[in-house]
Amino acid sequence: MFYKLVGLRGPLALFLKYGFLGGADAFLIWLISAAVNKSSFIIAGVVTAALIFLNYSFITKGAIPLKFLSVGLIFFSIFVVTPTGYTILMSTYNFKTGNEIAKEAALREIINNGIVSDAEGTAYDLFLGKTSNGKFAGILENQVTKELLYGDEKAVRPVAESEITRDISGYITGAKGITTLTDEEFANEDAIITALRFPLGDGSYAAPQGSNVAARLIQSVVYDPVTDQLENIEFGITYIDNGNGNFVAKDDPTTRLDPGWRTYSGFDNFKSLFLDEKLRNPFIKVFIWTIAFAFLSVGTTFAVGMALALALQGPIKFRRFYRGFLILPYAIPSFMSILIWRGLFNKEYGAINMLLGLNIDWFETPWLARFAVILVNLWLGFPYMYLIGSGALQSIPAELEEAASIDGASERQTFYTIKLPLLLQILGPLLIASFAFNFNNFNIIYLLTGGGPTNSIDGEVAGATDILISYAYKTAFGSNFQDLGLSSAISMVMFVIVGTMSMYTLKKSKIMDTL
């Protein structure tokens, strides 16, 4: 009866439901029309799919589970599944600095770069101006043969001496149909002027080299679309597609033309991660430290947090104060505390050196930097372990302890043989989750040490405190060299490790059985 009274099928409920749906529809339709206006058809398509899915799930009778999941599913697939899929795809691509663009764009750039001065070094005196319709045009006078040409971006033609005017020293100062450029125009359109090409008709160009000189340029690199080869006419070298995103000389595959392009490379990124020594050694180093860091983090925070939970379990003076104060690190925004710790460890003015009367450069010595990371993570993490630890302690029946003490076990014995195993069993899933969290704990590394110290003299990317995720981040978004393909491959390796661990825990904790 009660339910009929409150009635979620009543007019108010219907009004709310369709009000919500109508609002969402209006918004999505507006988004679609905006996308179509800007001709972003992919987005328009995705939003249309979302619109249909949303309306289907709410209007259709039945399909009740869908009504509860549809909104979350839409966001999840756009912002989590799609980028994840993209990362997986990228891990099979050669996609790094020098190989970022599509092949067509790379080819265009190579051909553009292949424009060089001709062997004789032909040069022209240039009078540059604009025609009446605002196009660039100029008079070219061959410096050796004194041949006069009128040129624009379409073609050149001979021009008679009578059509031009010269000053007393012989410089051309005007021509029929061409207005002189003002200084301002020269300054503003500098980029356009340097890119001007006056085709000379034989495949070569005259191109301005400054305001009053032009040079003859020839296209030294030609592309043959049939054989997919590039030919350097000047030196007679043939370049072939090496199948890995670069044109290389036919006779010498180590001579590459830049830029290259991104290309499918199968498992090459994974292979080089495990086989190429330059990549494998830092990878193994980082991998070992990641595991050690995650273990040490969980170990230290659990030990301290659990000890505290035990200490504050029974009646003790100031318990409320201890409790309230000691969970502060968990409540204070962690990015702030990490940055504060960074200041405290500073060599010049840091409070730690001052307190201990030392003059240590903590972040420049690998082992000290690692120690600092663990210490700061202990500060950040022990309150959480304390909280879950005291929660778990409460769930251990008191009879167990009594029984043990009646049997004559000491407090210590009771703890190690009865309580600890039980605690570990109860907290197992949370500890593994904490391990996985620290395995990917990007913030503390990035904000505290930046992964350093790094031996930059040897050109290393990975620093002594880099964990896999910060290493992958540096690989993908580093300042000098970016390798998205390799970085995605590292992500995949991490995913396999953490994913396997999670699935194993789930199996072990038997949560899956009760699903």
Added chain:
Amino acid sequence: MSKKLGTSNIWKHALAISLVLFTAFPIYVVIITSFDPTGGISSSSLLPVRFSFDNYILLFTDPLVPYWAWMKNSLIIATATAVTSVAIGAAAAFAFSRLRFKGRKVGLKTLLLIQVFPSFLSLSAIYVIMEQVFLITPTFGLGSIWGLYLIYIGGALGVNVWLLKGFLDSIPLELDESARLDGASVPQVFWLIFLPLAAPVLAVIAVLSFIGTFNEFVLASLFLQDVERRTVAVGLQQFVGGQFEQTWGPFAAGSIIASIPLVIIFLSMQRFIIGGLTAGATKG
């Protein structure tokens, strides 16, 4: 007996007091730094030698440091994310806990697996998506807090479903069965039985999600370039993130103000939070 109790309490106090000192150390330094007008972090002494409100005043008045805009951005985005992700999470957890449908087990496992994927490495993909969205509507695209909000709630489905499902599973089945017998529809069971029962857990998840969003740094620093549109995390990081010029005074003052609401929320919900954190683990 009383003597034994005494000695055992000594190590307890020793442990607690040393942890109090450990915890207090950076907090103490940050407080004296915030009142030190010279802008260094304990540049000469660990004792407070100078005292002024300069750093706090700077946050209010310096036009180059729109601290309140940052605070507002952080609060808006964290609140919106917390509310939305709890709503999405609660609905999904209810479906996974109480309804039986095709793909349920697979769905749960997939959620878990994708969640452990180091997703922020798909930054570049997210960036490309948001760039496209920006072209269509700047309100939700790159550089706007609503664009960032969209990205944050993208993960809402995965994060909380498992925790919430664990809690919902512990509510006896008889409760909704009897309601169904009384003629309640599935949505009614959700709105009238589960939501009220799960309210404390939902509040905890909202708080944790709020804190998580408030803390988020990487995505925010990548997406919010405009000074006015930054969150507190990104804005404050600029003061001390540089290699050479570091102004700790305003950073310390800003950190203290930003921490106060979080610490209050946290301390007042302490009991619920402990319950919420262990809900999944201690049952059974």
